[in-house]
Amino acid sequence: MDTLRLAAGGPETVRIASAILQNGGLVALPTETVYGLGGNGLDPAAVRKIFEAKGRPQDNPLILHVASASELDGLCHSISVAARELARRFWPGPLTMVLPCRESIPRETTAGLDTVAVRCPACDVTREIIRAAGVPVAAPSANRSGKPSTTTAAHVLHDMDGRINAVVDGGPCRVGVESTIVDLSGGVPRLLRPGGVTPEQLREVLGELEIDQAVTAQPAGDAVVRAPGMKYKHYAPQGQVLIVAGPAEKAAAYVRKRFQPGDAVLCFAEELSLYGGLAPTAYGSERDPESLAHGLFAALRALDRAEVKTIYARCPECGGVGYAVRNRLGKAAGFQIVTEDAL
């Protein structure tokens, strides 16, 4: 199949992309977090195509993308006051809510769960396409399963050219890491995946928020996890990622002692000079966690070469979106961290 490239600003883009969705095809769509691989979320055949194109395990449910919060009631029930307040504050934006789902949602989309994940993305052209298609759009991140998420149309094409009908090029994604997922389907609200909306912001609305254990550690192979996707080794480039914590100079000395030809260093812009001669890659500034989130996946992709054995990575300690960066790097590393006392 030929994959069409559509410019986000092109006059025909909304018409073509929404027609593909209505006809059961797949379109990669820009969002403020990462690119999504969109299909009609109410059409089991389209949803099966998404899984095929990604090479995604069938037990990993998809997020439904809507054009506005008014669509929630058609997809979910038992929507709490808190959930409505979260939608009011953070939508359109990088927040996904897990809620009890209506029976009309195909089990292909929910992987058989009785809940569904819903999000309203903050990208005008994508919301226009969803509105024009007239259906909720199921969209996982538009990467091959196990690869870092895609934050540019070029990355999408690298993974998906020939596998999907079209990609809408909206430029680089602003946030750069996937949305925050919060489970509001009953009991105490639970953070399943950190993202652009921070735990601090969620607590302002929810008061209580539990942090799922999959956020900070790799679940055991047989563990029952609340967000099925969290049990897979995600965001993983070919090399083994090893997080080196602690003060900049000590960490650099540790890496310099072990670095082998072909290894790679992923660090903060402020630390580049400490790794002279090792061709380090900076993914943002330590003082600016938004820049780290924005640059992380592009940097991991740039380092995703077969010959890289070890990627020594520096990881932010701060809160805010830094917490999401720490989670993604932790997952890429299988939560292998060299802590300060080992330096």
Ligand code: TXA
């Ligand atoms: O920012 C994002 O959320 C991006 C863009 C495209 O919107 N999408 C995204 O989708 O990251 P995906 O499929 O790569 O990750 C969705 C995660 C998976 O870990 C999945 O297991 C979880 O959401 N999920 C989906 N439905 C769920 C449900 N009903 N209950 C718990 N977790 C769910």
Ligand code: MG
């Ligand atoms: Mg994904």
